[in-house]
Amino acid sequence: MSKAIKDYALISDCRTAALISQQGSIDWLCLPRFDSEACFAALLGDREHGHWQIYPEGNVRMTRRRYRDGTMILETEYHTASGTVCLTDFMVMEGAVPQLMRLVKGVSGEVVMTVELFIRFDYGDLIPWTQIENGRLIAVAGPSTVQLTSSLPLAKPYPKMRQQFVIREGQWHHYCLLWSESHCKPSLPVDPLAALSDTQCWWRDWITRSNYRGPWRGAVERSLLTLRALIYEPTGGMVAAPTTSLPEHPGGVRNWDYRFCWLRDATMTLYALMNAGYRQEAYAWREWLLRAVAGEPEQMQIMYGLAGERRLSETEIPWLPGYAGSRPIRIGNAAYQQKQLDVYGEIMDAFHLARRAGIEPHEAGWKVQKALMDYLESHWDDPDEGIWEVRSARRDFVHSKIMAWVAFDRAIKAVEDFGLDGSLMRWKNTRQKIHEEICSQGFDSGLNAFVQSYGSKELDASLLMIPTLGFLPADDPRVQGTVKAIESQLVRNGFVYRYSSKEGIDGLPQGEGAFLACSFWLADNYILQGQKQRGIELFEKLLAIRNDVGLLSEQYDPEQKALLGNFPQAFSHVSLINTATNLTNQHGPALERKK
Numbered sequence: 001m002s003k004a005i006k007d008y009a010l011i012s013d014c015r016t017a018a019l020i021s022q023q024g025s026i027d028w029l030c031l032p033r034f035d036s037e038a039c040f041a042a043l044l045g046d047r048e049h050g051h052w053q054i055y056p057e058g059n060v061r062m063t064r065r066r067y068r069d070g071t072m073i074l075e076t077e078y079h080t081a082s083g084t085v086c087l088t089d090f091m092v093m094e095g096a097v098p099q100l101m102r103l104v105k106g107v108s109g110e111v112v113m114t115v116e117l118f119i120r121f122d123y124g125d126l127i128p129w130t131q132i133e134n135g136r137l138i139a140v141a142g143p144s145t146v147q148l149t150s151s152l153p154l155a156k157p158y159p160k161m162r163q164q165f166v167i168r169e170g171q172w173h174h175y176c177l178l179w180s181e182s183h184c185k186p187s188l189p190v191d192p193l194a195a196l197s198d199t200q201c202w203w204r205d206w207i208t209r210s211n212y213r214g215p216w217r218g219a220v221e222r223s224l225l226t227l228r229a230l231i232y233e234p235t236g237g238m239v240a241a242p243t244t245s246l247p248e249h250p251g252g253v254r255n256w257d258y259r260f261c262w263l264r265d266a267t268m269t270l271y272a273l274m275n276a277g278y279r280q281e282a283y284a285w286r287e288w289l290l291r292a293v294a295g296e297p298e299q300m301q302i303m304y305g306l307a308g309e310r311r312l313s314e315t316e317i318p319w320l321p322g323y324a325g326s327r328p329i330r331i332g333n334a335a336y337q338q339k340q341l342d343v344y345g346e347i348m349d350a351f352h353l354a355r356r357a358g359i360e361p362h363e364a365g366w367k368v369q370k371a372l373m374d375y376l377e378s379h380w381d382d383p384d385e386g387i388w389e390v391r392s393a394r395r396d397f398v399h400s401k402i403m404a405w406v407a408f409d410r411a412i413k414a415v416e417d418f419g420l421d422g423s424l425m426r427w428k429n430t431r432q433k434i435h436e437e438i439c440s441q442g443f444d445s446g447l448n449a450f451v452q453s454y455g456s457k458e459l460d461a462s463l464l465m466i467p468t469l470g471f472l473p474a475d476d477p478r479v480q481g482t483v484k485a486i487e488s489q490l491v492r493n494g495f496v497y498r499y500s501s502k503e504g505i506d507g508l509p510q511g512e513g514a515f516l517a518c519s520f521w522l523a524d525n526y527i528l529q530g531q532k533q534r535g536i537e538l539f540e541k542l543l544a545i546r547n548d549v550g551l552l553s554e555q556y557d558p559e560q561k562a563l564l565g566n567f568p569q570a571f572s573h574v575s576l577i578n579t580a581t582n583l584t585n586q587h588g589p590a591l592e593r594k595k
């Protein structure tokens with residue numbers, strides 16, 4: 001049976017990441033990159049699809065987990081009848097190759113520990129050739145070698161490695177799993193305690209650069225660290241989440257691969273990081289973006305691989321049973337071929353925010369922005385698949401049109417406020433035309449609300465972003481009407497669903513959870529409307545559903561009280577940071593981006 005998603009914690013070396021259960025089992029690890037094949041895939045199948053567990057033998061009375069302050073180093077303490085043991089898990093930062101370190105420390109008494117290692121390459125399918133060589137376990141298959149070293153002698157690995165050892169108060173042992181290319185000689189593992197200290201310094205140096213000082217500092221810093229953990233250090237690209245196919249509905253088909261860089265998710269992340277004072281990441285992201293979108297504007301994609309790869313073809317993996325039986329398991333994401341007009345607005349907004357934050361302008365950057373604007377001038381009125389990436393017919397999504405308006409608005413501001421050259425009059429005319437069109441075709445006076453697409457009677461929670469984007473103020477009656485309508489139709493148990501779950505709305509079978517980012521956006525609206533206390537209540541309700549180590553997935557089932565969808569998801573953590581910033585800013589929301 002699948003463990004609850006909330007049972008997992010994340011460790012990362014900003015190249016790849018692992019998910020570790022409360023029971024000390026690493027059930028998800030792709031090597032060497034976030035988007036590589038998994039060598040532990042028990043998350044989407046059974047233990048035999050690959051896992052690595054270190055756990056006390058016998059009865060565990062209590063388990064306590066936490067990250068070391070300001071780091072992505074996980075400490076899990078197991079209290080048993082005979083003693084207490086602490087397992088410290090982390091990925092080594094800045095190692096030559098990915099290395100996952102596990103330290104076992106005796107805290108009190110003595111505890112018998114069991115170690116079980118089952119390496120299966122290619123998402124649980126490929127049985128590696130495994131042997132013990134010079135005290136090291138070496139597993140080879142195709143392009144990858146995984147090597148395990150330890151302070152303890154290793155047991156024979158056929159078909160899996162299973163061993164026990166006793167740990168007494170004050171003792172410690174370690175295991176190190178190291179990846180290398182199979183045609184190369186495996187690298188030497190680093191010293192575990194030196195690696196622990198260096199990795200701790202790396203994360204703490206990073207988090208001390210945060211300028212958030214409000215009352216939700218713990219939650220904000222954990223979210224910032226999570227976002228940082230999802231940035232692929234070698235290129236500056238960022239994955240939406242480190243997993244594939246964690247379902248939006250248990251047993252359902254809404255299972256997607258999120259191990260790619262969405263321009264939308266990345267620009268929103270950049271916004272949150274810039275607000276928190278992280279400029280270096282903004283520079284790295286800008287360079288990544290300029291490389292990824294280089295070329296003809298009409299060939300720009302809505303998402304790319306970590307290094308800007310363009311072909312992300314979606315395939316299904318038939319051999320994995322899926323999380324809670326949720327199939328198919330998808331590798332790749334067909335959304336890369338979609339048209340989503342909002343990304344132009346996201347990019348123009350991100351560059352605008354960077355200019356406002358004093359990040360020095362970039363000549364090539366403005367050239368790219370102007371080329372995108374040229375393209376958008378003749379395409380803003382095209383129908384598209386929209387922010388939610390519907391897999392049905394293209395429509396005139398109101399959110400997409402609003403983001404087209406944002407693109408022109410920020411281009412105009414680049415000329416007016418920052419002295420850049422551009423077609424000011426033409427852009428102003430188009431901005432006005434889009435605004436008028438949205439207000440006449442995207443607003444339903446019967447519902448007194450903006451609707452999902454032109455002529456539709458459906459609501460859409462993406463429209464909660466209208467005031468934060470500066471399209472209309474929060475006290476505009478049409479915005480207030482939209483918030484009211486969303487409250488009455490899309491809010492259940494206090495959580496916001498992104499749109500109606502009616503058959504045919506998005507081309508997929510029904511059934512998904514409340515969308516957490518949308519729930520944070522509702523809190524933003526309360527704050528903008530001056531209802532700060534209501535905003536705080538909703539925000540704290542959302543904080544309460546984070547798991548024990550502060551992580552959120554994409555969606556939530558309020559009835560089952562279960563996190564759903566890929567985990568942890570950047571979108572949710574970005575929204576948490578933004579709402580906290582909004583609430584903390586005494587002089588009004590920081591999120592009003594129009595200025």
Ligand SMILES: OC[C@H]1O[C@H](O[C@H]2O[C@H](CO)[C@@H](O)[C@H](O)[C@H]2O)[C@H](O)[C@@H](O)[C@@H]1O
Pocket residue numbers: 240254256257258262264265333334335387388389390391571
């Ligand atoms: O639910 C349908 C779609 O779900 C995914 O998209 C969602 O995640 C993206 C990454 O975080 C986000 O940018 C998008 O707004 C969300 O709707 C999936 O990637 C799509 O293929 C799928 O159609």
